[in-house]
Amino acid sequence: MLTSPGEVITSAMEFMRGHGTFVEDGSVVASLSGTIERVNKLVSVRALQTRYHGEVGDLVVGRITEVQAARWKVDVNSHQDAILRLSSVNLPGGVQRRKLESDELEMRKFFEEGDLLVAEVQPMHGDGVLSLHTRSLKYGKLRNGQLISVSPVLIRRRSTHFCTLPCGVDLILGMNGYIWIAKHVAENEREGEEGFDAEAVYSNKNDDIDLETRAAISRVSNLISIFARHSVPLTDTILAKAYDWAVQQELSPKDLLRTETGDNMVEMVTALA
Amino acid sequence: MAAPLSKAESSYLSTGLLLSERADGRSLLDYRPITLATGVVPSANGSARARVGDTDVLVAVKLDAVRLDDVVDGDDERQEGKAQFVCSVECSPSALPHLPTDTLPDLSSDLTTLLSYYLSLPSLLPLRQLLIVPRRRAWQLSVDALLLSYGGNVTDVLFAAVRAALWDLRVPKTRNFVYDTPDAADSALGPGLGGFRIERAGVLDHARGLRRPEAADFELEDGSDEGVPLEGRELLPVCITLNLLTPIFYLDALPAEEACTPCRVILFVRPSGALCGLHRVGDSEIMPAELKQVLHEAVKHGQELAKALNDRLRDPKIASLGSNLGAFS
Numbered sequence: 001m002l003t004s005p006g007e008v009i010t011s012a013m014e015f016m017r018g019h020g021t022f023v024e025d026g027s028v029v030a031s032l033s034g035t036i037e038r039v040n041k042l043v044s045v046r047a048l049q050t051r052y053h054g055e056v057g058d059l060v061v062g063r064i065t066e067v068q069a070a071r072w073k074v075d076v077n078s079h080q081d082a083i084l085r086l087s088s089v090n091l092p093g094g095v096q097r098r099k100l101e102s103d104e105l106e107m108r109k110f111f112e113e114g115d116l117l118v119a120e121v122q123p124m125h126g127d128g129v130l131s132l133h134t135r136s137l138k139y140g141k142l143r144n145g146q147l148i149s150v151s152p153v154l155i156r157r158r159s160t161h162f163c164t165l166p167c168g169v170d171l172i173l174g175m176n177g178y179i180w181i182a183k184h185v186a187e188n189e190r191e192g193e194e195g196f197d198a199e200a201v202y203s204n205k206n207d208d209i210d211l212e213t214r215a216a217i218s219r220v221s222n223l224i225s226i227f228a229r230h231s232v233p234l235t236d237t238i239l240a241k242a243y244d245w246a247v248q249q250e251l252s253p254k255d256l257l258r259t260e261t262g263d264n265m266v267e268m269v270t271a272l273a
Numbered sequence: 274m275a276a277p278l279s280k281a282e283s284s285y286l287s288t289g290l291l292l293s294e295r296a297d298g299r300s301l302l303d304y305r306p307i308t309l310a311t312g313v314v315p316s317a318n319g320s321a322r323a324r325v326g327d328t329d330v331l332v333a334v335k336l337d338a339v340r341l342d343d344v345v346d347g348d349d350e351r352q353e354g355k356a357q358f359v360c361s362v363e364c365s366p367s368a369l370p371h372l373p374t375d376t377l378p379d380l381s382s383d384l385t386t387l388l389s390y391y392l393s394l395p396s397l398l399p400l401r402q403l404l405i406v407p408r409r410r411a412w413q414l415s416v417d418a419l420l421l422s423y424g425g426n427v428t429d430v431l432f433a434a435v436r437a438a439l440w441d442l443r444v445p446k447t448r449n450f451v452y453d454t455p456d457a458a459d460s461a462l463g464p465g466l467g468g469f470r471i472e473r474a475g476v477l478d479h480a481r482g483l484r485r486p487e488a489a490d491f492e493l494e495d496g497s498d499e500g501v502p503l504e505g506r507e508l509l510p511v512c513i514t515l516n517l518l519t520p521i522f523y524l525d526a527l528p529a530e531e532a533c534t535p536c537r538v539i540l541f542v543r544p545s546g547a548l549c550g551l552h553r554v555g556d557s558e559i560m561p562a563e564l565k566q567v568l569h570e571a572v573k574h575g576q577e578l579a580k581a582l583n584d585r586l587r588d589p590k591i592a593s594l595g596s597n598l599g600a601f602s
Contacts, residue, residue, distance in 0.1 A: 063276070063277075063279070075371075113277055114277035114278055114279045114280075115280075115281075116279045116281070141279075141281070142279070142281065144281070146282065146286070146296050146529070147529075204281050204284075205281070205284070206281055206284055209285070211292060214289055214292070214294045215294060218294070218295070218296060219298065221296065221297065222297055222298060252298060253298020254299050254300070254303065256298070257297060257298070257299070257306065259306070
């Protein structure tokens with residue numbers, strides 16, 4: 001349910017006020033525009049325009065901002081930078097390997113400032129700082145593509161945030177609104193399938209990407225920014241539909257930059273859904 | 274200016290650029306649509322807002338009547354030979370959230386320097402029109418720009434907005450008058466007054482010391498809220514930034530593209546095609562031969578941009594921020 005600032009939500013006698021609300025004349029009043037959430041007796045309003053609020057188990061895409069002692073600081077579009085501990089990443093030589101002092105000295109070999117990674121949110125600290133882990137072969141450093149950032153509210157929680165579009169593009173929809181669009185890598189070609197290959201996992205080198213794939217990546221990226229402008233929640237199905245529509249209309253990625261084309265596209269695709 | 278990129282990202286982008294396939298599908302010399310609105314600040318004499326992608330710049334120009342003090346006789350030319358202006362560019366911290374707050378003033382001062390260079394280009398501001406009372410009073414321009422949000426290519430957008438604000442500027446009509454003295458009364462309307470209309474208004478003794486009767490002060494003409502547009506506003510230069518990633522160059526960079534381009538050349542081009550300013554940003558070197566070819570191309574695109582901007586500004590439909598300007602289609 002949506003509410004706007006100043007709107008009376010409920011009586012303060014029966015309910016407690018949570019975030020985004022205040023009490024006035026015996027009623028709980030919204031101080032934000034957003035959706036009303038209720039947990040037992042606690043009523044809170046979650047803002048529509050907001051930074052990312054982490055929840056345990058979320059998949060996020062982040063960017064390293066700082067290398068510190070035995071941990072990295074990661075920008076995840078939240079109020080504070082998240083923390084990735086050296087002990088929460090896969091180190092070369094197998095998952096069970098102990099963390100060594102030498103690892104601490106070569107942390108930049110794994111991740112350095114500016115690097116993008118996909119990770120999962122772990123139980124957070126008392127002060128609200130998120131901590132991440134990449135202890136799965138699905139997670140880790142990102143390459144072969146480009147990043148686009150949208151509002152986190154447009155990403156819904158789903159069973160999987162790794163999608164492959166029929167056009168040969170892999171998508172990682174981070175819950176924090178960062179979306180990674182990359183060249184499709186076939187399941188059996190993924191790094192680390194046969195043993196853990198640290199060289200490949202922490203590589204900074206891109207594969208060769210042909211022009212067709214590049215065009216597909218730009219097209220998907222432009223479609224995402226159009227949907228974001230129209231506040232349409234992003235899913236792989238709607239993107240695949242939009243992509244088909246764009247190909248049918250013989251639109252080059254560049255044509256999608258025009259406002260009218262974008263408006264048309266949203267109208268057509270949301271009508272289909 | 275942009276946030277740091279990972280090595281994989283910057284290599285993806287630069288390889289794409291070398292293959293002429295950009296992150297958003299544009300070709301190298303394509304511009305994003307430019308949105309322009311004029312008259313957006315009611316209290317300014319001229320104002321404009323320009324948007325390209327996420328880059329949003331607001332510019333307001335205000336005119337102040339200032340005294341041309343310390344006038345030395347015979348030194349008219351020096352005194353009146355330069356237009357008076359003050360300018361500043363502010364960068365909103367919310368536009369560049371990833372920048373540490375102490376580097377914002379550096380960026381602001383860099384852009385202010387560039388703006389002051391632009392405004393002091395010879396024959397950019399019409400001196401004659403900005404002079405109110407010869408040797409005494411002139412209009413001083415205060416040009417203030419605010420970067421509201423950042424999405425790459427700040428300089429081009431900034432100067433498109435400055436240009437549109439100067440286009441929108443209306444110089445108030447004024448009328449000069451002289452304090453008439455009995456012995457000077459006959460020659461009051463004599464030659465050498467720079468074509469300003471002089472009226473007689475009362476008799477005051479302190480004007481007696483003047484060697485020849487001159488306009489002493491001015492008043493605003495009644496019933497003219499509108500004012501006159503700036504002379505030569507169609508000839509104002511445009512700014513065009515070339516991003517050099519040897520051996521290619523491209524226009525209108527996205528923030529991520531800016532981050533992986535070592536060198537930029539900022540050019541000021543008049544609509545006639547004359548190049549009137551060149552700044553290099555970045556630390557990589559440019560070969561003279563390369564520069565020559567690049568400049569030739571840039572001047573061509575600068576002319577196109579100037580033509581597109583002029584066409585749009587002449588068209589009254591420009592008044593709304595919604596209108597699109599495809600500079601290069």
